[in-house]
Each structure stands twice: as C-alpha cells, then as structure tokens.
Amino acid sequence: MTHHQYIQNEVIPMETPAVTPDTGTSSSSTSTSSISTNNSTSSTNSDSIVLNVHPTNKAIPNISRTQTHTNENISSNSTYNSIEISEQARRFAETRFPFPPFVINANRETFIILFDEQKWPTTIESMNYEKIIPKHLPPQFSIVLRNVPVDIEINSLLTNIKIDYPDVLNAFRITGINKKPSTLVRLDIQNISVIDKLLGKKFIYYENLRLGTTEYLAPAKVLVCTKCFEIGHFRSTCRSDLDHCRKCGVGVSDIKQHLEKCTNKLCCVRCQGLHDANDVRCPSIKSYRSILTKSLLSTAAAPVHQQNVRADFHLNDPDFLYRMEA
Numbered sequence: 631m632t633h634h635q636y637i638q639n640e641v642i643p644m645e646t647p648a649v650t651p652d653t654g655t656s657s658s659s660t661s662t663s664s665i666s667t668n669n670s671t672s673s674t675n676s677d678s679i680v681l682n683v684h685p686t687n688k689a690i691p692n693i694s695r696t697q698t699h700t701n702e703n704i705s706s707n708s709t710y711n712s713i714e715i716s717e718q719a720r721r722f723a724e725t726r727f728p729f730p731p732f733v734i735n736a737n738r739e740t741f742i743i744l745f746d747e748q749k750w751p752t753t754i755e756s757m758n759y760e761k762i763i764p765k766h767l768p769p770q771f772s773i774v775l776r777n778v779p780v781d782i783e784i785n786s787l788l789t790n791i792k793i794d795y796p797d798v799l800n801a802f803r804i805t806g807i808n809k810k811p812s813t814l815v816r817l818d819i820q821n822i823s824v825i826d827k828l829l830g831k832k833f834i835y836y837e838n839l840r841l842g843t844t845e846y847l848a849p850a851k852v853l854v855c856t857k858c859f860e861i862g863h864f865r866s867t868c869r870s871d872l873d874h875c876r877k878c879g880v881g882v883s884d885i886k887q888h889l890e891k892c893t894n895k896l897c898c899v900r901c902q903g904l905h906d907a908n909d910v911r912c913p914s915i916k917s918y919r920s921i922l923t924k925s926l927l928s929t930a931a932a933p934v935h936q937q938n939v940r941a942d943f944h945l946n947d948p949d950f951l952y953r954m955e956a
Contacts, residue, residue, distance in 0.1 A: 799818045799819065802815065878897050
C-alpha cells in the first residue's frame with residue numbers, strides 16, 4: 631500500500647486553513663498537529679501527507695466538530711423550548727424597542743392643538759371628513775368669576791374681557807337652585823398660560839368692578855346602580871336578586887315586563903320621594919355628591935409628590951425608528 635492509498639483509507643480530514651508545502655521543520659510540526667488518524671501517526675507519515683496535499687480554497691468539513699456542534703444545538707433547542715417567551719421580549723426583538731416608538735400623552739397642551747381647527751387638514755387621504763367640535767372646553771380649561779352681578783349681560787362681559795384676553799372663548803352664567811341665575815360665571819379659555827395668569831392674579835376688572843377668579847371644579851359624578859339604584863357600586867357587582875323599578879321602586883324578576891305595565895306612583899327606592907330613582911335632584915344623591923367632592927378635594931390637596939408631577943408630552947429622538955438627516 632502506497633502512502634497515497636494510506637491517506638485515502640485511513641485519514642479523517644479536518645477543517646484547516648490552506649497549508650503551503652514546505653520541507654521545513656515548522657511545517658511538519660504544524661501538519662502533525664492538524665491531522666488526525668484512527669491510529670497514532672508517525673512523523674514520517676505526517677511529512678508525506680503534507681507533501682502530497684495540494685492547497686485549495688475550498689473549505690474541508692470537520693466531521694468531529696460538526697458532530698459536537700450538532701449535539702450542542704440539540705441541547706440548546708431543548709432549553710429554549712422550555713423557556714416561555716414573554717410579550718416584552720417578542721416586541722423588543724420585532725421593533726427594536728421594548729415600547730412603541732411613538733409616545734402620546736393626553737394633557738392640556740395636546741388637547742389645545744387638536745381643538746384648533748387650523749391645525750387640521752382639509753382632507754385625509756383625499757377624503758372629506760366632518761369635525762365635531764365640543765361646545766364647551768373641558769373643565770381643565772375653565773375658571774370661575776365670582777360676585778358677578780346678575781344684571782350684567784354675559785355677551786357684554788365676554789366682549790369686554792376679550793379686549794385684554796383674546797383667548798377667552800365663551801362665558802356662561804352658572805345657574806343655581808331652581809334654575810335661577812347665580813353670581814358665578816364660567817369662562818372657557820384656550821390658552822393655558824392665560825389660565826395660570828388669571829388664577830395667579832386672583833381677580834379681573836370689569837368696568838368699575840373687581841371680580842374674583844377661582845378654579846372651576848366640575849360636579850362629581852355619582853355612581854348609581856341600574857339594578858337596585860343604590861349608590862356606590864356597578865350593576866355587575868350588585869348583590870340584589872331582583873331588579874328594582876326606577877319609577878315605583880318595586881323589586882321584580884322581569885324588569886322589562888314590569889316597565890311596560892307599571893302604573894304605580896313615583897317613589898324613589900332610596901328616599902321614598904316623588905321622583906325617579908336616577909334623578910340627580912334626589913337628596914340622597916346630593917348629600918353623597920357633597921361628601922364625594924370633599925373627599926376628592928382633600929385627596930388632591932394631599933402632599934403627594936407624584937400628584938404634582940405632570941406627564942407632559944415629550945419627544946425623544948431614540949423613540950423614532952427613522953429620522954430625516956439634514
């Protein structure tokens with residue numbers, strides 16, 4: 631058997647960089663360390679191997695290393711299958727961010743931008759649309775003028791105030807008990823700095839009058855169950871077995887059938903007054919709203935640092951996937 635046949639039958643090729651044939655001692659030692667045989671290979675055979683191998687650019691597969699990597703991959707795959715992939719990890723891998731690239735915070739500044747009709751396009755994707763602007767701004771954009779005489783006309787008051795404060799949109803006189811006009815006037819203002827300025831001054835002049843300014847607080851909404859018409863819980867958590875009629879207060883099993891035939895006199899289920907159970911003028915609702923408002927005001931005035939921190943809209947360049955280069 632020649633040396634060449636011995637190489638073909640016995641030698642297991644390994645992945646190794648191309649070796650330049652050389653008769654030097656360093657090449658022989660390098661070849662000896664790079665060749666693996668079934669039995670121990672002598673230095674003479676190693677020298678013959680180096681001299682008979684022609685350099686090539688094609689990579690020679692490594693059987694032993696491939697088997698090792700295959701075993702590692704199998705064990706790794708079994709480990710990955712046992713780990714539950716979280717939603718945050720999936721979003722991080724798909725979007726490169728653990729959160730959406732656009733952050734939108736609802737606050738007064740962004741609302742004013744959307745409230746301005748000039749900020750809106752005339753069409754969206756070549757389609758016409760209709761904007762329904764609310765008649766009143768939210769309570770966060772309102773202040774109250776105190777001690778406004780009842781005989782003062784609201785339109786005249788609004789025109790006079792707009793001379794110094796053109797951002798004031800509307801003025802409404804607040805009605806009191808029995809629908810009678812009160813001395814309180816609500817002003818809707820579309821500029822946050824003007825609101826802060828008027829609240830800081832604590833007054834505003836109208837002709838020869840000095841009218842006090844204070845923050846407008848919307849009436850607190852009272853939660854009334856639509857099943858038993860008691861206060862303070864939802865219908866889904868109601869413990870009553872029967873549905874109560876909002877008119878007569880009687881508990882029945884089929885409320886729809888009862889309402890179609892109900893001819894009983896009005897009787898509130900809470901105070902037994904002559905009104906519906908969901909009437910906001912019910913004494914029980916009024917007293918509950920008063921207690922609720924005091925509770926909300928005391929909670930808002932508590933020295934909690936987190937309540938004083940406003941979540942203003944902010945823009946960070948890393949939050950966006952693409953940016954236009956200058």
